[in-house]
Amino acid sequence: MYSRILVPLDGSDTAALGLSEALALARELRSTLLLHVVNEFPMLVEMAAVSSVTEIHEGLIKFGTELLAKASRDATAAGVPCETLLHEMVSGRVGDVIAEQARARDCRLIVMGTHGRRGVSRLVMGSDAEIAVRCAPVPVLLVRQQGAPA
Numbered sequence: 001m002y003s004r005i006l007v008p009l010d011g012s013d014t015a016a017l018g019l020s021e022a023l024a025l026a027r028e029l030r031s032t033l034l035l036h037v038v039n040e041f042p043m044l045v046e047m048a049a050v051s052s053v054t055e056i057h058e059g060l061i062k063f064g065t066e067l068l069a070k071a072s073r074d075a076t077a078a079g080v081p082c083e084t085l086l087h088e089m090v091s092g093r094v095g096d097v098i099a100e101q102a103r104a105r106d107c108r109l110i111v112m113g114t115h116g117r118r119g120v121s122r123l124v125m126g127s128d129a130e131i132a133v134r135c136a137p138v139p140v141l142l143v144r145q146q147g148a149p150a
Contacts, residue, residue, distance in 0.1 A: 002026075003102045005106040006034045008098050008132075010066050014113030018143045019071055025141075026080045033082040035103050037064040038089050038097050061086070092132035095131020103137045110140045 006054045009015045019035075028031050068084040075082040085105070089097055102110050114129040135139045 002029055002031050002109040004034060004105065004107045004109075005031050006036055006102045006114045007071075008036045008038065008110070008128075009067055009071055010037065010039055011053075011063065014114065014115055014143070014145050016113070017145060018110055018111050018113035019074065021141065021143045023075060023078045025109075025111065026075075027078055028075055031080070033075055033080055034101075035068055035075070035082055035084045036087060036098070036101055037067055037085070038087050038094050051113070061088075078144065080115075093131055094128040098128065099135035099137065108138055110136055110138060112140065112142060114142045114144050138146045142145045 002025070005022050005026055007019050009019060020030060022033055025031070032051045068086060071082055072082055085101065087097060087101065091129055098112070101107070110132060112132065114127070129140075129142050133142070
């Protein structure tokens, strides 16, 4: 049914909850996980001094690589096969990239954490999860942090 599950990761607690749920689901369904990190390099470059651009870029790559390695170890420990993908975003919205990767990688489900923001905070912060739900070619399972607004 869900032979390939895309799990977007960003290092947040909510993404870790999404990974945990995806691992349990994948183990039960004998699915393969595609662990996915998006580095938003251009946005950070705009906020940085020119001399630190290379340093920021290297730091983002290192962070993403380490995050994928840890998640991959977690999947292996749970007996779940996985693939990893570090995607450097050059433009657009993270939610759109998630939907595009689900399509391109033949994923059947997306599992991701969400902060459950509402009102002004959602308007200001945006919602990658909401964009993914609206744009994804496959079902999206959102895992909300305990105590997040309903």
